[in-house]
Amino acid sequence: MCEANAYIIRGKDRELVMEAVDTALPEGPDSIRLTSIFGEQKILKAKIHSLSLVDHKIFLKQGED
């Protein structure tokens, strides 16, 4: 499978917010809806900051990039 874990960047920390993310879709102007391969959904006030797919990692960031 090709899912990835989503982390939110908080300063120097990376906080895991969802495992096994399949899709990440914009939800309004400043939020994002994550859906895992298990159907779990989360809406976060954040944007996709960066990706490291071979490491199975998605990084999100709040506010402006």
Added chain:
Amino acid sequence: MCEANAYIIRGKDRELVMEAVDTALPEGPDSIRLTSIFGEQKILKAKIHSLSLVDHKIFLKQGED
């Protein structure tokens, strides 16, 4: 492997810009650097719009989300 193909959204079209993307990192305020698993790099004036990882797809968009 867990790479994905990157497409840029242009209206209703989706244009393939890089296959087998490993990392996507911000490059300055409004650009993104894509690196493939083969080491190929491209810098595009775009942001990450959305992800569909089980389908191996990354969607980028130019300008504001």
